[in-house]
Amino acid sequence: xxxxxxTLLSILSSCKQEQDYKPTLDTTIQxxxxxxxxxxxxxxxxxxxxxxxxxxxxNRLDATWINMTKALVEGEKVHIIAYDAAEEERIKGLxxxxxxxxxxxxxxxxxxxxxxxxxxGPIYVHDRQGQLVIEDWGFNGWGEKADYQNCDQIxxxxxxxxxxxxxxxxxxxxxxxxxxEIDGRGTLLATKSAILNNNRNPGMxxxxxxxxxxxxxxxxxFIWLDGKAGLEITDMHIDGFARFAxxxxxxxxxxxxxxxxxxxxxxxxxxxxxxxxxNKPYNLVKLPLTVSNVVTTYGKNLGYRGSYVNYYIAxxxxxxPNYNDPNDAVANGLIQRLYPDRKxxxxxxxxxxxxGGMIHxxxxxxxx
Numbered sequence: 481x482x483x484x485x486x487t488l489l490s491i492l493s494s495c496k497q498e499q500d501y502k503p504t505l506d507t508t509i510q511x512x513x514x515x516x517x518x519x520x521x522x523x524x525x526x527x528x529x530x531x532x533x534x535x536x537x538x539n540r541l542d543a544t545w546i547n548m549t550k551a552l553v554e555g556e557k558v559h560i561i562a563y564d565a566a567e568e569e570r571i572k573g574l575x576x577x578x579x580x581x582x583x584x585x586x587x588x589x590x591x592x593x594x595x596x597x598x599x600x601g602p603i604y605v606h607d608r609q610g611q612l613v614i615e616d617w618g619f620n621g622w623g624e625k626a627d628y629q630n631c632d633q634i635x636x637x638x639x640x641x642x643x644x645x646x647x648x649x650x651x652x653x654x655x656x657x658x659x660x661e662i663d664g665r666g667t668l669l670a671t672k673s674a675i676l677n678n679n680r681n682p683g684m685x686x687x688x689x690x691x692x693x694x695x696x697x698x699x700x701x702f703i704w705l706d707g708k709a710g711l712e713i714t715d716m717h718i719d720g721f722a723r724f725a726x727x728x729x730x731x732x733x734x735x736x737x738x739x740x741x742x743x744x745x746x747x748x749x750x751x752x753x754x755x756x757x758x759n760k761p762y763n764l765v766k767l768p769l770t771v772s773n774v775v776t777t778y779g780k781n782l783g784y785r786g787s788y789v790n791y792y793i794a795x796x797x798x799x800x801p802n803y804n805d806p807n808d809a810v811a812n813g814l815i816q817r818l819y820p821d822r823k824x825x826x827x828x829x830x831x832x833x834x835x836g837g838m839i840h841x842x843x844x845x846x847x848x
Contacts (some may be wrong), residue, residue, distance in 0.1 A: 488740075498720065511605040511647070512595070512698030514847045515664030517726065517793045517819075522557030522586070524844040525549065526597040526634075527571055529563040532627065533594075540778065540831040541595070545571075546578050548799060548843070551825045553584045555796030559846065561588050561597070561634065590637050593627040597835060599656035600631035600721075601844040602638050605697065607645075612847065614639040615647045615696060618654040622713050623679025626761045653692050658717040658841055660693075663724040666757045668699035670745075671707025673715045676710035701757040705747040712836060716742075719840050722751055723789050725818045730754060730762045731789055767814055770805040778829045790838035791815060793822070794845075801838035802826035 525548065528541040532825045562568040565831070575582060590777040600619040607613050616635035621628030632650075639646035649655075654675075661669040675681065675689055686704065693699045707716035714720075721741050722732040733741065738748050755761050776782065788811035791800040793846045798819050802808040808826055816824040829838045 509608075509694060509698045509700070511613065511696050513605045513662055514601065515662055515724065515727070516845055518664070519848045520556045520795050521846045521848045523552050523792075524559045524561065524597050524601050524638075524793060524846060525842065526561045526569065526592050526595045526601070526631075528595050529567050529592070531563055531591075537835075541774075542574055544827060544829060544832050545842075546574055546580065547827050548839070549575060549585065550578060550580045551797050551799055551827070552794055553581060555794055557584050557586060557846075559586045559588060559638075561590050561592060561593055564589050564683075572702050585836045588638070588641065590634060591630045592634065593621075593629070593631045594629070595832075595842050596658075597844045598632070598658045598841050599714075600628070600634055601657065602635040602844070603657060604847050605647075606666055606847075611645070613645040613647055615640075615649055617656075618650040618652070618680075619656065620654050620680065622656065623677060623715065624714050625679075636680075647696070649692075649696065650693075651729045653684070653689070656714070656717065657844060658714065658719045660697075661718050661722065661724050662697065663697065663727045663756065665727045666699055667701040667703065667724075667836050668693055668697065669703045669705075669718055669722060669724065669730075669754070671705045671716050671718050673707030673709040673711075674717050677709055677715055679715070703750070703754045705750055706744060707747070708742055708744070711742055714836075717841075719790055720787055720838075721789055723840075724793075725765060728756070728760070728763055729765060729818065731767060731815070731818070733769065733787070733789065737766075737785075740769065741765070741787070765814060765818065767811045768807045770803050771807050772805060774803050774805075774830055774833055776834050777828075778831070780834060782834055786833055788812075788839065790840040791845045792839045793819065795822075797823040799825055799827050799839045799843070801829040801833070803833070804828065805832055 527545055528538045530538045549558050602614040605615055619632045690702055709715045725731045740801040767788045774782045774786045786803040800815055812824050
């Protein structure tokens with residue numbers, strides 16, 4: 481595997497205004513993260529359970545996890561994290577009743593605090609020899625807003641079970657998977673509010689964050705939006721409103737919808753003008769929000785509209801959040817055209833959305 485190397489000098493030259501900055505890290509690329517659409521060995525899911533928020537919470541989410549699993553097993557392995565052996569048996573019963581074969585499912589019994597494996601789970605990268613390793617970034621419940629001690633241990637447990645080399649970054653940086661988007665050609669897209677926030681990384685500068693990302697993810701070009709701290713629990717993760725569909729395309733929303741999402745006019749201008757590592761503008765695909773405010777299956781009106789940007793690219797399908805809304809068909813059609821060789825499957829996320837997330841938030845890919 482040929483690895484492009486980037487020197488400290490090239491990073492320094494891109495930010496000459498910070499003359500007094502003294503880097504402490506070797507910023508040579510050591511690891512490269514594959515883009516999401518690269519071939520998967522499997523997908524990780526943390527199944528909802530009753531031990532944190534009760535059985536009603538769990539029962540309202542089961543159907544979404546069943547439907548995701550049913551879709552994913554057709555093209556890759558599904559690694560399910562069950563809270564304990566009793567939960568594993570319960571999940572097996574649900575899947576069997578739904579006609580889902582267990583032959584491509586791997587069960588792991590680890591206590592978790594919640595379902596958001598995108599943010600707390602392992603991030604798989606290739607080292608300079610092309611070997612797959614697990615990076616274990618720090619996770620602190622989005623700035624200690626929620627319990628996190630169990631979820632923070634998940635990458636280490638998976639690495640131990642899979643006998644993968646583990647890169648322990650817990651003391652280097654708090655970084656949730658949903659806070660970053662990678663185009664596969666060296667560009668990272670993120671909001672400052674979800675990373676350069678004192679509730680995650682107190683005192684960290686943009687330059688320091690870039691050096692860390694360069695070394696451990698292989699990104700050398702950065703598109704930073706300001707974001708909005710305190711808007712919701714994640715402090716405005718990027719994957720709710722802007723994603724890389726492929727190396728040349730950003731999927732986002734129209735200006736009015738972004739403003740409703742509380743993305744600032746400044747951030748919208750930055751996003752729409754974004755260019756890749758070769759200074760080429762990205763193609764923009766703008767998905768709508770739902771026509772109406774989302775109403776859960778149990779009748780609760782959430783008071784806000786739903787985003788379709790938070791989808792997940794699997795080996796032979798694309799899982800797209802759906803809301804029983806007229807714009808489901810519109811968004812599904814736009815996304816399907818981006819992935820003509822993959823089957824688009826709409827997943828009802830209305831009950832999950834009541835807790836703040838969609839499909840991308842609860843999936844994590846394991847590359848081949």
